[in-house]
Each structure stands twice: as C-alpha cells, then as structure tokens.
Amino acid sequence: MPTAEVAIDLKEHPIMLTLQDSISGNGFHARITMSGRTLMRQEDGKWWMYGVRPAGIAASGGNIEDAFLRFRSKYKEILFDIAQESRTFEDFASQVDRFFNESDADNEDERLWESALASIRTGACQPPTPFANLPRRAPEAYPSFIKIERVDAEAKDVRLMPSENVSDSYAYSFPKAA
Amino acid sequence: MSASVPYADVLRMLEGCAKGHDIRRTTHGRRVEHGGKVYLDLPKYDDIEIGHIRKMIRHLGIEKDCARRFNCY
Numbered sequence: 001m002p003t004a005e006v007a008i009d010l011k012e013h014p015i016m017l018t019l020q021d022s023i024s025g026n027g028f029h030a031r032i033t034m035s036g037r038t039l040m041r042q043e044d045g046k047w048w049m050y051g052v053r054p055a056g057i058a059a060s061g062g063n064i065e066d067a068f069l070r071f072r073s074k075y076k077e078i079l080f081d082i083a084q085e086s087r088t089f090e091d092f093a094s095q096v097d098r099f100f101n102e103s104d105a106d107n108e109d110e111r112l113w114e115s116a117l118a119s120i121r122t123g124a125c126q127p128p129t130p131f132a133n134l135p136r137r138a139p140e141a142y143p144s145f146i147k148i149e150r151v152d153a154e155a156k157d158v159r160l161m162p163s164e165n166v167s168d169s170y171a172y173s174f175p176k177a178a
Numbered sequence: 179m180s181a182s183v184p185y186a187d188v189l190r191m192l193e194g195c196a197k198g199h200d201i202r203r204t205t206h207g208r209r210v211e212h213g214g215k216v217y218l219d220l221p222k223y224d225d226i227e228i229g230h231i232r233k234m235i236r237h238l239g240i241e242k243d244c245a246r247r248f249n250c251y
Contacts, residue, residue, distance in 0.1 A: 043229055044181050044227075044228065044229070046229075048229045050229075050233055051233075055237055056215075056216070056217050056218055056219055056233075056234075056237045057218075057219045057233070058219060058229055058230050058232075058233035060227055060229055074207075074219060077205075077206035077207065078206070078207075078218045078219060080205065080206060081204040081205055081206050081207065081209070081218060082218075084204070084205055085204070098216070099216075099218060102215060102216065102237075104236045104237045104239075105213065105215055105236065105237060105238060105239025106236050106239060108236050109233075109236065
C-alpha cells in the first residue's frame with residue numbers, strides 16, 4: 001500500500017508533550033515537570049486532544065495548535081485546583097502524582113495510542129498534513145514521567161539553575177531511529 | 179460545530195449511570211469521583227462539549243450504553 005494512503009487512513013494520532021509549571025500553594029512553592037502522552041483525533045468537526053498520561057483531561061480546538069494550547073491551559077488550572085485544596089506540599093505532591101498516573105478505567109485511549117504508534121511503525125508513513133511541522137520523537141527516548149519538586153526556602157537538594165528550565169512542547173510520536 | 183450537552187443532562191446521566199458518585203465545583207472546573215477514580219476536568223459551564231463528557235465517562239468507567247440513554251456518549 002502506498003505510504004500516503006496509510007497516512008490518510010490514520011485517524012488517531014499519538015502525541016508526546018513536555019510541560020513545566022511553577023505553582024504556589026499553601027505555604028510552599030513547587031516546580032512540576034512532566035513528559036506525557038496524548039491522543040489527537042477529529043470529532044464533531046473539531047480537533048480533540050485526549051489525555052493518556054495524564055489520562056483525566058481533554059481539550060478541543062479548531063486546529064491542533066489550538067487544541068494543544070487549551071489542553072495546556074487546562075492542565076495548569078488542574079494544578080491550581082489541586083494546590084488550592086492541598087494543605088501541605090506533601091499533600092499537593094501526592095494528589096498531583098495521582099492525577100498524572102491514574103489511568104482511564106477502560107484504558108481505551110491508551111490502547112488507541114499504542115495502536116496508532118504501531119500503525120505508524122508498520123506503515124513507515126509520514127505524519128499527515130496537520131502534524132507535518134511538529135517535531136518527531138521516539139517514545140523510547142522520552143519516557144513519560146512527572147517530577148514534583150519543592151523549590152521554596154524549605155526545599156532540600158533541589159537544583160535551581162537555568163539548565164532546569166523546560167519549554168512547553170508537543171511532538172508526533174515516531175519510530176526510534178535505527 | 180461541536181455538540182454540547184446541558185449540565186443538567188450530565189447530572190441526570192451521573193444519577194442514572196454512576197450511583198454513589200460525588201461531584202463538586204472547584205475554582206476552575208468540576209471534580210467528579212466515582213468507582214475509586216477522580217476526574218478533575220469537567221468544565222464549569224452550563225453547556226459542556228460532549229468530548230469532555232466522553233472522556234469523563236472513559237476515565238470513571240461509566241457504562242457507555244447507559245450514558246447513551248442520556249445522550250451523553
């Protein structure tokens with residue numbers, strides 16, 4: 001089958017993203033860095049970005065960039081809400097960790113993410129047009145994780161250096177280079 | 179145009195399909211807990227895009243056939 005036809009048939013798109021936030025809480029300040037997974041597809045005439053890790057989040061937009069920006073904004077607002085309801089840094093860290101790692105009950109989006117990646121690898125196809133300009137990353141090289149650090153005056157063993165800064169980004173999942 | 183569902187219908191679906199659930203407002207949205215799972219991302223608006231509701235249903239493990247009876251999936 002020609003490569004272009006494989007690309008056109010792909011309905012689910014496996015996306016990887018990296019975000020970093022600085023969150024004030026009740027008596028603490030935290031830095032949260034995460035490498036996550038989302039699934040993008042078109043539904044009802046819009047692009048939807050559905051969380052895989054973290055799973056419990058969704059956002060839509062007229063194009064993929066708009067969907068990502070809304071997803072990014074909602075992610076930060078969830079961190080704000082968790083901070084609002086956490087009495088201590090430890091409580092905050094526990095709840096953020098749960099939010100990030102709690103999978104969907106049916107695991108449907110995670111299965112579709114893995115299936116989409118397998119389809120890309122089988123077909124050796126290029127990302128379809130809306131994703132053509134996104135960077136490409138191999139999931140094996142960017143495993144999902146979340147790091148929650150206390151960075152206020154009571155912080156211990158935390159690195160406060162410019163090299164710790166992480167830009168927001170999202171990328172199309174792609175096979176690992178041979 | 180993305181389809182939306184009135185919040186009142188979402189509440190009826192939760193009553194009918196997610197017995198024992200807990201739902202409450204947060205500063206930026208709504209928090210829904212059911213079956214040991216917590217969904218923190220239900221929008222706070224009166225009309226909610228169905229994609230958000232579909233995701234909540236998948237996350238909380240609500241029966242999709244039940245949700246369809248309330249036009250929520």
